[in-house]
Amino acid sequence: MTDSTRIALVQTRWLGSRAAMKAEYDLLIGDAVALGARWVCLPELSLSPYFPVQRDPNGFEWAESLDTGESAQFFAEAARGHDVTLIGSLFEHSADGTYRNTAVIYGPSGDRIGLTRKVHIPSGEGYHETDFFAGADEYPVHDVHGVPTAVPTCYDQWFPELARIYALNGAAFIFYPTAIGSEPTDPEFDSQAAWTTVMRGHAVANGVYVGAANRVGEEHGLTFYGSSFVCDPTGQVLVQAGRDTREVIVADIDMAVLRRMRALFPLLHQRKPKLYGRIVEPTATEIPERWRSSERLDP
Numbered sequence: 001m002t003d004s005t006r007i008a009l010v011q012t013r014w015l016g017s018r019a020a021m022k023a024e025y026d027l028l029i030g031d032a033v034a035l036g037a038r039w040v041c042l043p044e045l046s047l048s049p050y051f052p053v054q055r056d057p058n059g060f061e062w063a064e065s066l067d068t069g070e071s072a073q074f075f076a077e078a079a080r081g082h083d084v085t086l087i088g089s090l091f092e093h094s095a096d097g098t099y100r101n102t103a104v105i106y107g108p109s110g111d112r113i114g115l116t117r118k119v120h121i122p123s124g125e126g127y128h129e130t131d132f133f134a135g136a137d138e139y140p141v142h143d144v145h146g147v148p149t150a151v152p153t154c155y156d157q158w159f160p161e162l163a164r165i166y167a168l169n170g171a172a173f174i175f176y177p178t179a180i181g182s183e184p185t186d187p188e189f190d191s192q193a194a195w196t197t198v199m200r201g202h203a204v205a206n207g208v209y210v211g212a213a214n215r216v217g218e219e220h221g222l223t224f225y226g227s228s229f230v231c232d233p234t235g236q237v238l239v240q241a242g243r244d245t246r247e248v249i250v251a252d253i254d255m256a257v258l259r260r261m262r263a264l265f266p267l268l269h270q271r272k273p274k275l276y277g278r279i280v281e282p283t284a285t286e287i288p289e290r291w292r293s294s295e296r297l298d299p
Helices: 018-034 057-062 070-082 154-158 160-168 192-206 255-264
Strands: 004-011 039-041 085-093 099-106 112-117 142-144 147-150 173-177 209-213 216-219 222-225 229-231 237-240 247-254
Touching: 004 018, 004 209, 004 229, 018 039, 018 070, 018 247, 070 085, 070 099, 070 112, 085 173, 112 142, 154 173, 154 192, 160 173, 160 192, 173 192, 192 209, 192 229, 192 237, 229 247, 237 247, 247 255
Parallel strands: 004 039, 039 085, 147 173, 173 209
Antiparallel strands: 004 247, 085 099, 099 112, 142 147, 209 229, 216 222, 229 237
């Protein structure tokens, strides 16, 4: 086994139906394989529109079973048909009645080899996710082609605590399926640069590769800004997509680069955990009205 493994991130828009999205992804996964990718990563809620943009209980129609739903069937068939590992995302309705935003990993055999449920759930204008999803409290790391991989989702990318936990659990690559864009309450504000910067910081602070696959296009007034990217453990952006482009980007995860960075900067081993108690205490700052959690709608 070599130290280097090629990954691909897919960036595209909602095309109006699951049938259209399946056809789109099938073509783009084929393009990724032609570029030498061994595994392919899709955006958040891969086969669905970004329904939380509206407070509409009809969004529950997109919920599905983890292993028997339409997304599961497509991910399994696409991974097996293209002989790749595939990371996708779906709106999970679990057997106990809980609704989750869940990332899944399928191996080339078509079997699901891992899952990770979103931890941090946003609540605010344009991103009403607490109306639909419950947050999780698990932090699994999966072996993907010899690369220990974590798959948190979208809003999780703003929290350095979570990236650190994944690194402490052994992750070498953190991938975020994503759906992020404009701010309805402040249309002049553009968070794209901050979005990239915070994840590059996670990469440096934890000595890991980081990637995020975002969607593009407009849905009910929310404009997604794409810019999917991969950076290495030094924070260097290896590849980045455009803000409104349908494309596949590829990068190589090189474990030798990771080992070198961690040898030069052994930050995970030089922490002072006994000094960090404050980090688990409540904040002294007042939360903005826009982001105060709303009551979950009954499905």
